[in-house]
Amino acid sequence: xxxxxxxxxxxxxxxxxxxxATGAAIADASVAPxxxxxxxxxxxxxxxxxxxxxxDHASAPAGPVTFSVTNKTATALTEVELELDNRIIxxxxxxxxxxxxxxxxxxLGGGSYQLYCPGAAEETQTFMVTGAVAAVPTGGAAAIxxxxxxGYAGYVTGVVDAMVTAVGRxxxxxxxxxxxxxxxxxxxxxxxxxxxxxDVDGFVLPGFKPTDNAGNLDYLIDMRASNLDDAVGWHGxxxxxxxxxxxxxxxxxxxxxxxxxxxNVGKLDALTKTLDYKPEDLANGAADLLEEVQSSKIxxxxxxxxHIDLVDxxxxxEGAQQAFAFLEPGLKIIDPDLAKKVADGFASVLALLDTYxxxxxxxxxxxxxxxxxASDATRLSQAIQALQEPLSKVAEKVATAA
Amino acid sequence: xxxxxxxxxSRRGLLIGAAAGTLSAxxxxxFAEDAAAPPAPDRPEDAIDLTRSYAFYGTGEQAGIRTxxxxxxxxxxxxxxxxxxxxxxxxxxxxxxxxxxxxAGQTIGQVEPDRPGAVGFDTGEALNLEPASLTVTVGLGPNxxxxxxxxxxxxxxxxxxxxxxPSDAFDPHLVGGDLSLQACADDPQVAYHAIRDxxxxxxxxxxxxxxxxxxxxxxASAGKGQTxxxxxxxxxxxTRNIVTDADFDRFVWLTxxxxxxxxxxxxxxxxxxxxxxxxxxxxxxxxxxxxxxxKVSGAPxxxxxxxxxxxxxxxxxxxxxxxxxAHVRLAAYETNGxxxxxxxxxxxxxxINQYGLLDAGLLFISxxxxxxxxxxxxxxxxxxxxxxxxxxxxxxxxxxxxxxPAEGEYIAQAMFG
Numbered sequence: 010x011x012x013x014x015x016x017x018x019x020x021x022x023x024x025x026x027x028x029x030a031t032g033a034a035i036a037d038a039s040v041a042p043x044x045x046x047x048x049x050x051x052x053x054x055x056x057x058x059x060x061x062x063x064x065d066h067a068s069a070p071a072g073p074v075t076f077s078v079t080n081k082t083a084t085a086l087t088e089v090e091l092e093l094d095n096r097i098i099x100x101x102x103x104x105x106x107x108x109x110x111x112x113x114x115x116x117l118g119g120g121s122y123q124l125y126c127p128g129a130a131e132e133t134q135t136f137m138v139t140g141a142v143a144a145v146p147t148g149g150a151a152a153i154x155x156x157x158x159x160g161y162a163g164y165v166t167g168v169v170d171a172m173v174t175a176v177g178r179x180x181x182x183x184x185x186x187x188x189x190x191x192x193x194x195x196x197x198x199x200x201x202x203x204x205x206x207x208d209v210d211g212f213v214l215p216g217f218k219p220t221d222n223a224g225n226l227d228y229l230i231d232m233r234a235s236n237l238d239d240a241v242g243w244h245g246x247x248x249x250x251x252x253x254x255x256x257x258x259x260x261x262x263x264x265x266x267x268x269x270x271x272x273n274v275g276k277l278d279a280l281t282k283t284l285d286y287k288p289e290d291l292a293n294g295a296a297d298l299l300e301e302v303q304s305s306k307i308x309x310x311x312x313x314x315x316h317i318d319l320v321d322x323x324x325x326x327e328g329a330q331q332a333f334a335f336l337e338p339g340l341k342i343i344d345p346d347l348a349k350k351v352a353d354g355f356a357s358v359l360a361l362l363d364t365y366x367x368x369x370x371x372x373x374x375x376x377x378x379x380x381x382x383a384s385d386a387t388r389l390s391q392a393i394q395a396l397q398e399p400l401s402k403v404a405e406k407v408a409t410a411a
Numbered sequence: 412x413x414x415x416x417x418x419x420x421s422r423r424g425l426l427i428g429a430a431a432g433t434l435s436a437x438x439x440x441x442f443a444e445d446a447a448a449p450p451a452p453d454r455p456e457d458a459i460d461l462t463r464s465y466a467f468y469g470t471g472e473q474a475g476i477r478t479x480x481x482x483x484x485x486x487x488x489x490x491x492x493x494x495x496x497x498x499x500x501x502x503x504x505x506x507x508x509x510x511x512x513x514x515a516g517q518t519i520g521q522v523e524p525d526r527p528g529a530v531g532f533d534t535g536e537a538l539n540l541e542p543a544s545l546t547v548t549v550g551l552g553p554n555x556x557x558x559x560x561x562x563x564x565x566x567x568x569x570x571x572x573x574x575x576x577p578s579d580a581f582d583p584h585l586v587g588g589d590l591s592l593q594a595c596a597d598d599p600q601v602a603y604h605a606i607r608d609x610x611x612x613x614x615x616x617x618x619x620x621x622x623x624x625x626x627x628x629x630x631a632s633a634g635k636g637q638t639x640x641x642x643x644x645x646x647x648x649x650t651r652n653i654v655t656d657a658d659f660d661r662f663v664w665l666t667x668x669x670x671x672x673x674x675x676x677x678x679x680x681x682x683x684x685x686x687x688x689x690x691x692x693x694x695x696x697x698x699x700x701x702x703x704x705x706k707v708s709g710a711p712x713x714x715x716x717x718x719x720x721x722x723x724x725x726x727x728x729x730x731x732x733x734x735x736x737a738h739v740r741l742a743a744y745e746t747n748g749x750x751x752x753x754x755x756x757x758x759x760x761x762x763i764n765q766y767g768l769l770d771a772g773l774l775f776i777s778x779x780x781x782x783x784x785x786x787x788x789x790x791x792x793x794x795x796x797x798x799x800x801x802x803x804x805x806x807x808x809x810x811x812x813x814x815x816p817a818e819g820e821y822i823a824q825a826m827f828g
Contacts, residue, residue: 056818059517082819087520087532103616105504107821128520128532217706289528350617368444395492398614402527 017054022087040139041066047073047114050136052124054083055105062089062126064134071119071140077112080104083129090125091115091136096151097343097411098122098125118142150410154288154339161291161335162284168328169274169281172201176274183249183259183267192253196372197248202231203324204331205281207297208290212280226280229273230366235310245270247314254314288407291336296404299397302326307390309382319365320372322389326362330355336407343410347402354396361392456636459597467511467658469815472664472674473638473822474514475546475595476755476778476812479634483599484757485606486680486774487631488552488588488808491651496560500827502618506549506592506609507821514584514603516542519612534611536604538583543598547605549822550591550678550810563828567665567672567811569781573679576786577793578804585806586680588622593678595757599628625682625774627757638719639709642773643758644690644801646702647709650717651743653753662751663778671825674814676778677783682759682806685772690801701797703737711739721745737796741790752785753778772802 041048048069055061060083077091078101090100099115122136174199182191210227217224222238230245237243241253244266250295254262305311306322333351340348367375456479465474491499509519520532555564592609594600601627613619632649633639642648653662660666665675690698697703699712709717713732715724723740725732733740744751755778760771777785794798813823 080508084508085517085520087505102500103505104819105501105508106819107507107816107824108504110503128526184456220693293528353617391492393619394614395620398611399617401530402615405526405530408528409526 018092035171039066041069041074043070043072047075050074050076052076052078052089054078054080054086054089054126054129056082056084058130060085060126060129062086062124062129062133062134064136065123067135068137068139071117071138073114073116074138075103075112075114077110078104079110080106080108082106085128086126088127092123092125092409093411095123097406097409098411100344102344102346109357150339150342153405154336154344154410157335157337157339158286158291159286161332164287164331164335165208165281165284167289168201168205169278172198173274173278175201178269179249180271183264186259188253188257188259190258191249192315195200195246195249195253195315195317196320196370199312199372200320200324200327201303202246203298203321204328205315206231206301206325206328207294208284208286209277209281212277214276223252226273226277230270230277233305233311234313235305245273250312250314288336288339288410289404291332292400292404292407295332296397296400298325298329298332299393299400300391303390303397307386308392309377309379309386312377313319316376316378317372317374318377319362319374322375323362326355326358330359331401333403336403339410340403340407343406347399347406350399351396351403354399356395358392361389426592436679437798441706445801446640454636454638456634457638458585461541461543461597463544463597464515465544465546467507467514467547467815468818468820470817471814472676473548473812473815474548475548475593476663476753477634477659478544478546478595478678478757480630480632480757481544481546481595481597481602482628482630483596483602484774484776485594485599485602486627486757486776487592487606487610488622488810489590489592489610489619490622491554491589491618492620493618495618496562498616498618499555499560500821500824501551502590502613502616503823504821505612505616508814509609509612510547510549512604513537513547513601513608514542514545516540516545517609517657534591534604534608536607537601539596540601540604543596543601545594545596545601545605547609548593548595548678548812550593550812551823552587552589552591552808552810554589556811562826565669565828567675567677568668569677569783570811571809572666573782573807573809574786576804578799579793579807580803580805581807582805585623586679586808588808590811591678591808591810599626602781620625623682623808625757625806627759627774628649629758631756631758631773632754642671643685643687643771644698644702645706646698646704647717648756648773649754650704650709653751658751659753662784663753663780665780669825671813672811676780676812677776677782677785678810678812679775679779679782680806680808680810681775681804683773683775684770684803684805686801686803687769687771693801701738701801703733703739711720713736734797737797738792738796741791741796747788747791750784750787778812 041050042058050069051065053063055063080086084106087104088100088102091098101111101113117138117140119138119140122138124134124136126132160182175231179194181189181300182194212226213219214224214226222228222241224390232244233247248266249263252258302322302325306318309318337348337352365375366373459718465478469476512519518533522531522533522535522538524531553572554571556562556570592606594602594605610621630640631642632652635654639647639650653659663676665672695706704711709735710719711721713722721733721739721743723733723745740746756773756775759774762770779785816822816824
């Protein structure tokens with residue numbers, strides 16, 4: 010029994026609609042009865058044909074429609090969605106045999122909708138609503154999400170502006186040869202990049218190939234020992250970190266690297282002002298920042314000389330949390346359960362991070378020493394893992410919002 | 412599933428039933444514990460048929476207990492991270508549906524969704540692999556049966572933490588858990604995929620986080636009709652394991668209490684580290700004395716065949732042939748008031764430890780109708796077993812394993828009332 014079923018959702022072509030119209034999945038084409046002001050439609054999931062989604066009524070009059078979803082025996086199916094033109098209108102997740110019936114109510118205008126059951130033998134079925142076509146929504150989730158992306162663009166610009174200032178101060182310290190002040194200002198300058206890294210890590214300077222790290226702005230600003238390209242060498246923040254914290258000395262090379270960092274952050278500033286974002290960019294960016302936490306902060310490899318990994322950790326989390334916050338009002342309309350789960354996940358990560366605050370050190374967080382890593386890395390990783398899984402579901406929801 | 416051991420399962424029967432002839436498990440005489448019947452040279456239960464699959468739903472016990480042990484295990488325990496009763500219900504229901512898919516050799520959902528930005532439902536590494544006799548057995552830890560989840564009243568009568576026992580040497584990172592998953596299969600990647608995707612559901616539903624796990628290779632216990640395999644000490648393990656229905660009823664299954672607990676059982680998991688290098692440099696005559704058996708044949712030191720009953724009274728020149736501290740003497744039902752447990756262990760390795768020593772041992776898993784059965788045996792073994800010089804119990808956990816759900820229901824659904 011090879012596992013090769015329903016790898017890819019079949020494309021819904023015109024022919025597919027004909028198949029659906031004659032198929033057995035639609036139990037009854039009659040119009041759903043209206044009770045308590047809402048048309049009542051039952052969706053039953055069964056194991057028939059490897060997983061079937063059965064509508065008891067394939068159409069309803071325009072107005073409120075309540076969908077009651079019961080998973081009787083369908084082990085392959087865990088969610089159903091109602092879509093209009095491939096945009097999610099409403100949905101239920103976490104369906105499994107044995108759980109009670111769940112329902113959702115939507116006010117629908119006339120038109121042809123799709124019931125989408127991912128993993129079912131027939132994944133998409135038509136649901137007809139008869140009557141007046143609904144006006145194009147003006148305050149719908151898509152519009153709110155679009156507003157959110159503009160707000161987020163403003164956030165990114167603000168962060169990069171602050172980075173320009175902080176890196177300028179760090180450069181002045183280094184130019185003046187003030188090691189103590191430079192170390193403190195290094196910790197202050199670091200988190201800005203960590204907040205917005207996922208939006209800018211693809212920039213290639215003009216005239217360079219994408220594979221050449223000498224033209225990769227992310228490499229030039231944020232390379233570290235673990236991704237050192239010998240042909241291009243040490244640059245950016247971590248070149249400074251190595252000199253300030255490991256060698257404990259400011260040399261001509263340090264001064265040169267600091268001046269170069271100022272230049273490159275200036276280029277970054279100009280580039281970020283040209284960016285605009287789709288809602289899924291925010292969701293994917295937030296997920297990428299959490300991947301950064303798992304892959305380089307919890308391991309302690311990001312700040313191997315200064316040990317301010319928890320400062321960067323907090324920066325990644327703040328950046329992800331901000332991206333999510335700009336999506337949250339729209340996501341609450343599409344999928345309030347998911348919105349709450351992700352918001353709760355951020356709240357618990359932030360509460361955990363608070364326990365590592367130390368206002369007496371530059372950057373404001375305890376140094377991530379080997380001892381602290383040994384005792385606490387698992388706890389930190391588990392909190393991020395619990396946030397990563399639900400957050401990974403956000404992109405497809407906001408990408409398909411109506 | 413009650414009965415699978417008798418009837419075999421769909422494909423296996425078709426593929427090798429004819430060739431097996433009178434050797435089929437249903438027709439062959441039971442290899443009763445201690446029975447003198449020598450093992451058949453050619454045991455159908457030893458054949459690996461990757462197309463074989465077991466049913467998840469049923470009316471008796473969960474699969475993976477009486478099921479003839481497969482070759483590989485991935486065992487994992489979880490901590491509940493939610494205090495919501497409903498979250499626990501959703502997790503058990505999502506796990507149940509997914510396990511039914513996995514055991515049938517199916518994905519738990521789309522691997523490559525066409526929707527932009529979507530992550531996969533299923534991680535995909537078991538695509539195109541056969542079911543490989545996968546069983547996934549779900550256990551419920553002591554903290555499940557508390558007021559937190561409104562389940563204090565549902566606590567099985569004998570559910571509790573294990574007592575502290577002699578020679579316990581636990582690593583705090585290898586102890587306990589609120590839920591357990593035992594995935595066994597004849598293809599290690601199938602077992603791995605099952606646990607990986609079920610752990611993902613635990614996080615996705617916000618309900619549970621991973622606690623400890625053991626990846627085991629090589630079964631170290633025999634089921635009915637199987638040749639007795641060897642543990643990493645090179646000795647046959649499980650020669651006198653429980654095989655008869657009568658013994659399962661007497662020692663393994665809960666037969667009273669609320670209906671939803673019947674055909675349930677208690678699972679004890681112990682991660683037992685072996686001092687491999689010390690063992691390997693120990694003369695074999697001493698190894699034989701430690702176990703009370705001959706290494707190659709598995710026969711007791713008082714006999715010539717693996718299935719010869721040990722004679723604990725036999726002496727030579729005034730000393731017992733099977734030493735007083737031999738493992739087989741201390742573990743035998745004859746010396747424990749008739750007490751037995753079902754053992755279903757696997758050999759494991761974690762590579763090389765910080766001292767450059769082979770880091771390996773036995774994932775001991777036992778099933779019994781009363782945790783005291785394990786405690787009684789381990790109290791004696793932990794105190795006096797000659798084997799203790801070469802092993803350490805470094806991990807431990809206990810779970811109640813409810814019976815299999817009927818189709819359309821989920822694991823332990825009835826306990827939520």
